[in-house]
Amino acid sequence: MPFRPRRPSHPANREPGGRIAREGGAASLSDEWRTWVVENLALGTSAGDVIASLRAHGVPDRVAALEVELLRRSPLAAAANRLGRLLRRHELVARLKREVAGLASESSTVERRTAPRAEEFFERYYAAGVPLVIADALKNWPKLADWSPAYFKHNFGDVEVEVMTRRDAPRVAGDEMEGHRTMTRIGDFCDRVTAAAPTNDFYLVANNRATNRPALEHLFEDVSAPHEYLDVGRDARWTSMWFGPPGTVTPLHHDTANVLFCQVFGRKRIRLFSPLELSLTHAMRDGVYSSIDAERPDAEALPEFAEAAARQVVLSAGEALFIPVGWWHHVYALEVSINLAFTAFKWPNRFEWFYPGKVE
Numbered sequence: 001m002p003f004r005p006r007r008p009s010h011p012a013n014r015e016p017g018g019r020i021a022r023e024g025g026a027a028s029l030s031d032e033w034r035t036w037v038v039e040n041l042a043l044g045t046s047a048g049d050v051i052a053s054l055r056a057h058g059v060p061d062r063v064a065a066l067e068v069e070l071l072r073r074s075p076l077a078a079a080a081n082r083l084g085r086l087l088r089r090h091e092l093v094a095r096l097k098r099e100v101a102g103l104a105s106e107s108s109t110v111e112r113r114t115a116p117r118a119e120e121f122f123e124r125y126y127a128a129g130v131p132l133v134i135a136d137a138l139k140n141w142p143k144l145a146d147w148s149p150a151y152f153k154h155n156f157g158d159v160e161v162e163v164m165t166r167r168d169a170p171r172v173a174g175d176e177m178e179g180h181r182t183m184t185r186i187g188d189f190c191d192r193v194t195a196a197a198p199t200n201d202f203y204l205v206a207n208n209r210a211t212n213r214p215a216l217e218h219l220f221e222d223v224s225a226p227h228e229y230l231d232v233g234r235d236a237r238w239t240s241m242w243f244g245p246p247g248t249v250t251p252l253h254h255d256t257a258n259v260l261f262c263q264v265f266g267r268k269r270i271r272l273f274s275p276l277e278l279s280l281t282h283a284m285r286d287g288v289y290s291s292i293d294a295e296r297p298d299a300e301a302l303p304e305f306a307e308a309a310a311r312q313v314v315l316s317a318g319e320a321l322f323i324p325v326g327w328w329h330h331v332y333a334l335e336v337s338i339n340l341a342f343t344a345f346k347w348p349n350r351f352e353w354f355y356p357g358k359v360e
Helices: 031-042 049-057 061-073 074-101 117-125 142-146 149-156 186-195 214-223 278-283 303-307
Strands: 130-135 160-164 181-185 241-243 249-253 259-265 268-273 309-317 320-323 328-333 337-341
Touching: 031 049, 031 061, 031 074, 049 061, 061 074, 061 117, 142 214, 149 186, 149 214, 160 186, 181 186, 186 241, 214 303, 278 303, 309 320
Parallel strands: none
Antiparallel strands: 130 320, 160 181, 241 337, 249 328, 259 320, 259 337, 268 309, 268 328
């Protein structure tokens, strides 16, 4: 079934006394409802169903039938219908690929294995866009086994880093990130993290750019050894870090590059959705994020999400998840967690144009 835009809250132009407004002596729909009618007709909803929905929202049959007929004959509606047909064709292609992929016996899980050789990894997973849990992904970096809040506090306790705080507070108008950036000593942050009950209120995230701080250069020497999948010349531009208490959340989003997401300390739960789940693009915001709460979705606002096939992974320390470009993922920390992510693969990994959320 095609996606139907949310209905406007008022079915018709109404005057203060509750009468339907008149244009040239005739009752009429509001422009908001006219837009809704055209969108639904373009997405394949029958005129009869549209009229029935208008009737259910208080529009007289005569007004509903007249408005729908006039909109159907509009040249603008003809253009919208052409675009609607193209969208429905694309949705059919995506549906076909989803249903065929769903025939696999383990289509709802993510394969977990010891690191395949580079040739197999790039051919079978990277080029095919298939997620993979790699059990021994950090074997070339044995020093990462020492990373912990205690290790950071002992070796870098006086270093100042930026963290995001008051994440559960109401959003700040304008640049939402700026109102939540806070400088703190790593030692103080480690104490706060280890003492915290599950919370999403403070978090050191990739956008805090800890990998770019000169005072932490020696820390990232612990991952300087070669890796079979990653470019030898990788630097801080291709590396991101997360560090926080249990309960931190990275909401549902997709990346514009392939990512090797490494669990260095603690455990995280990750929910994955294929890029072919086109219903997720209906609720996009901020470029790559979805407004859907993957933990508590609003079934009334977006019923299509209930049909989206999710895959769930729990990553433990020493493991990594290969997240193919475009795959949606929601991340929840089950414990105090430290993560590193790399995008400097040996194969091409620049897809900066992939921003469906910015299409207006």
